[in-house]
Structure formats: structure tokens, C-alpha cells
Amino acid sequence: MGLQENMRAEQVRTLSLREPVTVSPDEPLNQVVDAMKSHRLGCAIIVDADGKPIGIFTESQLIKLLADESTDFSAPVSSAMESNWPSARDDAPIVEVLNQMTSRNLRFVIVVDAEGNLVGLTGQRGLLEYIADHFPEQVMVQRIGGTPHLNTREGA
Amino acid sequence: MIEEFQDPLENYDPKEYTDPVERALAEEPVTAIHHKPITTISPETPVRDALKTMAALDISCLMVEQKGRLAGVFSERDALMKIGTEPFGDRPVSEFMTSNPIYVHETSASASALCVMAVSGYRHVPIIDLDGNIQGIVSPQRVTEFLTAKLN
Numbered sequence: 001m002g003l004q005e006n007m008r009a010e011q012v013r014t015l016s017l018r019e020p021v022t023v024s025p026d027e028p029l030n031q032v033v034d035a036m037k038s039h040r041l042g043c044a045i046i047v048d049a050d051g052k053p054i055g056i057f058t059e060s061q062l063i064k065l066l067a068d069e070s071t072d073f074s075a076p077v078s079s080a081m082e083s084n085w086p087s088a089r090d091d092a093p094i095v096e097v098l099n100q101m102t103s104r105n106l107r108f109v110i111v112v113d114a115e116g117n118l119v120g121l122t123g124q125r126g127l128l129e130y131i132a133d134h135f136p137e138q139v140m141v142q143r144i145g146g147t148p149h150l151n152t153r154e155g156a
Numbered sequence: 157m158i159e160e161f162q163d164p165l166e167n168y169d170p171k172e173y174t175d176p177v178e179r180a181l182a183e184e185p186v187t188a189i190h191h192k193p194i195t196t197i198s199p200e201t202p203v204r205d206a207l208k209t210m211a212a213l214d215i216s217c218l219m220v221e222q223k224g225r226l227a228g229v230f231s232e233r234d235a236l237m238k239i240g241t242e243p244f245g246d247r248p249v250s251e252f253m254t255s256n257p258i259y260v261h262e263t264s265a266s267a268s269a270l271c272v273m274a275v276s277g278y279r280h281v282p283i284i285d286l287d288g289n290i291q292g293i294v295s296p297q298r299v300t301e302f303l304t305a306k307l308n
Contacts, residue, residue, distance in 0.1 A: 002175025004307060030241045037240055042233065059232035060216060066235060066245075067204070067211035073241040095307065102304050107279075107296050124279070124296040131303075132274035134178060135267045 003134050012097060012111055013090040015130055017120030020045045020110070025054065025078035029065070032057055032077045043108045045118065046081050053110055053118050055081035087112050090119045097127055180306045181267035186260050189269065189302045191283050191292025196221040199228070203252055204245030206230055217280040219290060220253050226290050228253035231280055259284045262291050266302065269294040 021035050021044040032044050036059075046055040057077050065071040065080060086100035087110040100109045107124040173179035180188070196219045197206055206218055210232070220228040230253040238252045259282040260268045269281045273296065283291040 002173075003177045003181075004175050007177075007307070033236070033240050037237055040237070042236065059236050060214075063207055063216070063232055063235055064211045066239065066241075067207040069204075069245070098300060098303060098307070101300050105297070107300075124300065125274075125277075128270055128274040128296075128299070131181070131267075132271050135181065135271055 003131065007095045007098070008093050010094050011090065012088050012092050012094055012122065013119070015094060015097070015122050015126040017111055017122050017126065020118065020121040022047045022051075022118070023057075023077060024049075025081070026076045028074045029057075029077050029080060030073040033062060033073070041121075043121075044077070045110060045121070046077060047118065051118060052116055053085070053087070053112070055083045056085040056106075056108065056110070057081045058106065058108065082106075085110055086123075088122075089114065094127070094130065097122055101127075177303065177306045180302075181270065182265055184266050185262065186264050186266045186269045186283055186294060187262050187292070189266050189294050190298040191294050194219055194290065194293050196290070197230070197249060198222065199248060199250035199253070201249045202246050203230075203239065203249045206249045207235065207245075217293065217295060218249075219282060219293060220249060221290060224289055226257070226259065226282055226284065226288075228255040229257040229278075229280055229282065229293075230254070231278075233279070254278070257282055260294075261286065270299060273299070 021039050021041050023032050023044050023046055025046050036044050042059040044057045045053050048054050057080060061080050086104040086106050088096045088100050090111050090113055097109050101107060101123060108121060109123045111119045111122055113119050173182055199220050199222055217229060217231040220230055230249050234252050234254055258272050258276050258278055260272060262283050262285050272281045273279055279296050281294045285291050
């Protein structure tokens with residue numbers, strides 16, 4: 001099957017979902033940023049007491065806070081979070097991830113189940129890995145021409 | 157008697173794609189993805205000014221250019237990992253940028269930019285011409301736009 005068909009037929013849950021960083025709304029900003037750093041993840045999901053997502057804090061917001069000299073990083077994350085975020089059901093077709101990212105202009109998509117519970121995180125990265133799997137030749141070319149990726153030689 | 161030369165590529169047929177997305181990714185050059193405008197700064201720029209530029213233009217990556225050549229890329233990820241919440245505003249951006257970024261040539265297939273992103277984990281892939289000059293940058297957002305256009 002072709003990529004276009006696959007993206008319409010396969011479900012979001014078949015993407016490699018990432019474990020999100022979740023924080024409570026009153027967590028201070030500097031701790032949220034530290035958590036994102038240690039997980040090497042560009043966003044944190046703010047969840048309520050039941051674990052349902054209520055907002056997102058991303059790297060882009062960090063840039064805006066850093067650009068403003070008066071930012072107090074001990075303020076709670078809820079003061080800087082965005083409450084409108086892209087999300088997709090885990091049983092939706094993969095193309096929904098693309099649609100969500102385009103319509104909200106954010107590269108993360110929060111994956112939820114039918115009850116709205118947090119399942120995982122995907123987005124640009126998950127989609128790219130999915131697409132790259134369809135182009136093994138290109139991936140090899142980049143490995144040869146770009147940075148060293150293989151510690152051991154493949155094949156003989 | 158001299159053996160007749162046989163070109164080993166004679167029987168080679170380029171792969172044919174029936175899927176429109178796959179065909180676009182394999183056959184259209186990386187420059188078919190929006191790769192402009194680009195915003196460049198010099199390596200000596202104080203990092204606070206770089207951050208202000210990013211915030212004002214609502215972009216997530218700056219190209220660091222020295223004498224027309226690509227010296228590095230300064231992205232949101234560099235800011236998160238190397239600055240975090242520390243007050244480093246007065247220091248030059250060259251201390252925080254990703255030097256030696258992985259780039260693609262302008263004649264490469266558009267899939268190559270996506271594969272750089274997927275394999276290396278860098279989200280911003282500079283496009284360089286054969287003389288080594290910066291031609292543009294492909295961002296995840298621009299890739300999303302490209303894919304959406306091909307899907308519909």
C-alpha cells in the first residue's frame with residue numbers, strides 16, 4: 001500500500017507515541033523547564049487531578065518568556081500555558097495528526113482515548129519517523145553523507 | 157578478442173511511484189518545500205537579541221551566518237537545553253548554537269530533508285547550494301504544509 005492510503009487507513013496508535021512530561025497547573029515554570037530538559041522534550045502537558053490534559057507549555061512559550069526580561073520563572077506554569085492544543089483520538093487515522101498540526105500550528109499532538117484520558121504524545125516527530133520508514137534508501141544516504149550514526153559496520 | 161562492454165546500469169529502471177505523496181517526496185527536490193524566508197544573525201549577536209527576534213517573528217530557528225557561510229543554527233531546542241531559565245542574555249549566540257548542523261543540498265529529494273529530521277532528531281534542516289551558500293531552511297511546519305498539499 002502507498003503512503004497516502006496508509007495514512008488514511010492506519011490508526012494513530014500505530015505511531016511510536018512518546019511518553020509525555022505531565023505537570024500540575026501550580027508547578028513553577030523553572031521546574032517545568034527542568035523536567036522538559038531532562039526528558040529532552042519540547043513540551044509539557046498540564047493535567048488536572050484526574051490526569052486529564054488541561055493545557056500545554058512548549059518551547060515556543062519559553063522563548064517568549066526568555067525574550068522578556070521581566071519574566072518570573074517561579075510563577076506557576078498555568079500563567080503561561082496554552083489551553084488550546086491539538087489532540088487526536090488514538091483510533092483516528094494518522095492523517096488526523098497532520099490535520100491537527102496544520103490547523104493549530106503546533107508540532108505536538110496529544111493523543112487521548114475515547115474518554116479524553118491522556119494516552120501519549122506524537123506530532124511532527126512521530127509522523128516523520130513514520131514517513132521515513134517508507135524511504136529506507138534516503139535514510140541510508142543521509143547516514144553515509146551526514147553524521148556518523150553506525151557504531152559498527154553493517155553487513156560483512 | 158575484446159569483450160564487449162556492458163554498462164551495469166543499462167538494465168536499471170528508476171523506481172516508479174504510484175502513490176502521490178511518495179512520488180512527491182522521492183522526485184521533487186527539497187526546494188519544492190517552502191524554504192524561505194530565512195532569518196540570519198551573526199555569531200556575536202547577544203543571545204537575548206536572538207531570542208527577541210525569534211519571539212517577535214514567531215519563528216523557532218535562526219541561521220547563524222558568518223561571511224555568507226553557515227556557521228550554525230540556533231533553535232528553540234538549543235534555548236531549552238543550553239539556556240533553560242538561566243540569565244545568559246548577554247552572552248553571544250555562538251555559545252549556544254548548534255554548530256556543524258546537518259544540511260541537505262538543494263538538488264536532493266524532498267524526502268532527504270524529512271529523513272535528516274527523523275534520523276538526526278534536528279528539526280531544522282538548512283539547504284545549501286553546491287558552492288556552500290545558504291539557500292534556505294526546511295522546518296517541520298513547512299514539511300507539514302508540503303505534505304498536506306500533496307495529500308489533498
